[in-house]
Amino acid sequence: MFVNSSLDFEEFTGKINIxxxxxxxxxxxxxxxxxxxxxxKSDNDAGAYEIMYTRNNYVISCGRMDIKAVLSxx
Numbered sequence: 001m002f003v004n005s006s007l008d009f010e011e012f013t014g015k016i017n018i019x020x021x022x023x024x025x026x027x028x029x030x031x032x033x034x035x036x037x038x039x040x041k042s043d044n045d046a047g048a049y050e051i052m053y054t055r056n057n058y059v060i061s062c063g064r065m066d067i068k069a070v071l072s073x074x
Contacts, residue, residue: 012067016067017042017073017074018039018042020072021036021037021054021070021072022037022039022068022071023071024051024066024068025068028065030060031053034055035055036054036071037051037054038052038054040052040059048062049061
């Protein structure tokens with residue numbers, strides 16, 4: 001079994017709001033976002049978010065474990 005030890009499995013602990021620009025951790029998404037993503041829906045209690053890639057408008061869900069940082073607050 002292959003285990004990639006470079007992946008960061010720590011959960012993001014801050015509050016995420018609609019309109020925030022986020023950086024996603026490398027290797028966490030099926031399609032890697034090259035640029036920041038924007039938050040379309042936010043449920044901080046559940047730790048679930050709907051995001052859109054700014055480079056191609058691809059919309060997908062993510063969780064706290066996928067988020068590396070908030071680059072810009074809305």
